[in-house]
Amino acid sequence: MTNISDIQHNNNTQEINVVTKNVMQWTFLGITMASFIIYLYIMAAMLSIYFTSAVARQEVRYVLFGHMLIADLVYLLLSLFLFFASFYPSTYPAPFCYIFVLGTSSTLKIAPYNLAIMSLERYIAICFPLRHEELCTLQRAQLAFAIIWAIGILPNISDIIILILSTDKLFYSQNVICSRTSFLVTPVQNTIRIVAHATTFSMVGLIIIFTYTKIMLVAFRVDLRKSSAAKAGTTVMLHAIQLLLCMVAYSYSIFETLLRDYVSVLPMVNFCFFMCLPRFISPIIYGIRDELFRKRIKNVLCCRCQKQYRKQAVS
Template sequence: MTNISDLQKNTTQVDGLSNHEIMRLILLSITLTSFIVFSYFLAVMLSVCFTNTVARQEVRYILFTHMLVIDSVYLLFSLFLFLASYYPTKYPAPFCYIFVVVSSTSLKITSYNLAIMSLERYITICFPLRHREICTLQRMGIAIAIIWALELLPNVADFFVLTLTAEKTFFARIVICSRSSFIVASVQDTIRLASHASTFYLVGLIIILTYIKIMLVAFRVDSRKSSASKAGRTIVLHAIQLLLCMMAYSYSIVEIIFKNYINLLPVINFSFFMCLPRFLSPFIYGIRDELFRKQIKKFTVCDFKKHSLK
């Protein structure tokens, strides 16, 4: 009887592991398929951004283009890091460190880009006569340079800690491409946590304040169809997108909740907390914006007609 029960237990464990593996492969297949669809949709939107005269001259479209490019870089580098850890393969440490730095930097730059987009909407509604004067292409370029500098500073500090603490031959090693491979001192986790927290609170504060200001204007105008009300809804979307972006930082919480599904955690983290927010934002803005909606329809219809004629 003992042998039979042990056999049943082992069979159940094997079946459980196989079920987890099947679920993991399904999630991975869905994510990769979504990645391909997103890449096509992104290519269409970027072609609009770079070929349309209005999109190349207006600040809000340039900021949106910047966000699309950054999200694309983040997804490509994160996909490589995910596959490198999912199927453990060792690479030169400098090569992996560059991927880790670019991935972490682009993740936070998206959040700051949302803050600048919210400020641009705030100026449009609250200072319409001075919008052209304040929101110039030169100032927009300076703003983008500032957020890049802000996000590179924590990585510079992390690099100094790594070079001062690690062995001199550390960057000559062959390592697995993951963030944990480059943690050699507890202060690095402190720097990372402080960077994530400051990003969330600063961007969240900007979004909340701009929303309040815009909605006050909307109430004064007293029209649901006013541009202020539309801008308020855009700010709400920015806030939702910020929360989705910040979900990438909640991996430790997910690890506690799904501790019984440890084999699925890397796929769940990559699919739902890294990829999903980036997949949603282009669709949301592309469908809501009249310029992109018309151009996307034009591109997709033309492509469909070409394929049907072939």
């Protein structure tokens, strides 16, 4: 009798655990998709303002912001596919999955470097205002974009070479699960990845610290809290916070260990908190704080409110 009751108790406990995990899984999925839809709406509004504003397309700081939005959008769309591939486990052709893995890896590195360039642009605008138009031109911004993408793709080129040399041709004709681990065949690949990430964030971190220090020295010298230097310092500080949130993505292995009993919710935790959250701050930094975007957003909202009011009045 004791053994039968123990077995029934264990079965009931397992059923409760399964139900709890399913509830957590669908709750996280709902939160994730709701957050992603809200983000896409904000992203679409920001990009529409950027592409329809002649002023925004002619100023370097807005061009840098637009580039960051586009890079983040590409990253999140690719990550969304990998998220669903892990949520609904299924296999796909190896070359097809590898393209998505390389795409997310490259665009992940673009955001920190873009933050560094945006911080440098604010540094030049505040510390060298007379040379700002000379140093910060659209041509130089385009060159910076090319360098950023080259640096982001470079570690992946070495990864491709190692993968080609370490696997046979049959590997590329197989169907695999779309994840980074499916293409880790040697420890060297993981070492290159760690070195690339450490180099990226250390360099960007030093640039942000340097620019913030220089800008705040100018702000204290002017001794005006509402000066442009103080505002630029706040922007750079927000860039630093965003960089820290991007670095949180690499602590995923720690959370994977802590939440090993909830493997079913790990992909959603990774996607929602480590991939989406850092990208939510970008529109807030410029969308709410920047005068141009704030005015355009107000105009759009006011026009929609007026249209709805007129429809209700007519009806």
